[in-house]
Amino acid sequence: MPTDKKESHYELVFGDVIELLPKYNEKFNLIVADPPFGLEFDKSSHEYGSDDYVLYEDKFSDKEYEDFSYNWISACYDALAKDGALYVISGWTRISEILDAVKRTKFHLINHIIWFFGWGVFARKRYVTSHYHILFLVKDKNNYCFVPQFSNPNTKRKGEKYEEDVWYWPEYNRGNDPDRVKAHPCQLPLVLLEKIVKISSKPGDWVGDVFSGSGGTILACRRLGRNVIGFEKNKEYEAVIKQKAKFGEVIVPKSENEAKKTTLTSFLNN
Secondary structure (H helix, E strand, O other), rough: OOOOOOOOEEEEEEOHHHHOOOOOOEEEEEEEOOOOOOOOOOOOOOOOOOOOOOOOOOOOOOOHHHHHHHHHHHHHHHHEEEEEEEEEEOOOOHHHHHHHHHHHOOEEEEEEEEOOOOOOOOOOOOOOOOOEEEEEEHHHHHHHOOOOOOOOOOOOOOOOOEOOOEOOOOOOOOOHOOOOOOOOOOOOHHHHHHHHHHHOOOOOOOEEEOOOOOOOOHHHHHHHOOOOEEOOOOHHHHHHHHOOOOOOOOOOOHHHHOOOOOEEEEEOOO
């Protein structure tokens, strides 16, 4: 655990989030979730067939996946503070089951964001998949944190910050991601995770990183001065999470002015 008082709190808990989250009633101001795809990974693929990757078994039927989604999303609802928000990040293959599950909960869907990227898997007889879905959900539609980061100096509302529901970082691709580590097949860019954390939480807030995976959200929170607890079911990912999130290393959070700047500039200069 960190000893420097300037650092935020961070920790990693292993177990099933559906069973663990009831212990954290109204604890979190923000929860970020990148749930399992519910599909089998192709272990014969060039990259994921490598011994460097630990692949997980998470194949569900449609109904099983909807019920699974309802259970963990409901657990997140109870673990959020009254003004809390949940972001659910998903590919297109399971978004219908997730949306159906959300309708069964008490959450309010504020936005359905699209993250567009330019490095989808090449396909000859279908459209190249080049986007993810991001659902922005809140407990109270009249009371939640939302701190826009973007301002366009060329508009009539010069300097007035706002956010659009399509996200795109043309400079980013998986090949130039300095934070990407091997062993986990699905890793979100820090630019995306930091955007979510900056918009829907404040310094000193508590963030839950459910389905922690490679630990990207933990690292984003540490950089931005948010307290964070990561939850992961697969103990095999402990080493990669601690490597990526820099467990044991001192990370002094960015100042608010630094945090408002895009992280792309820094990583492209590395």
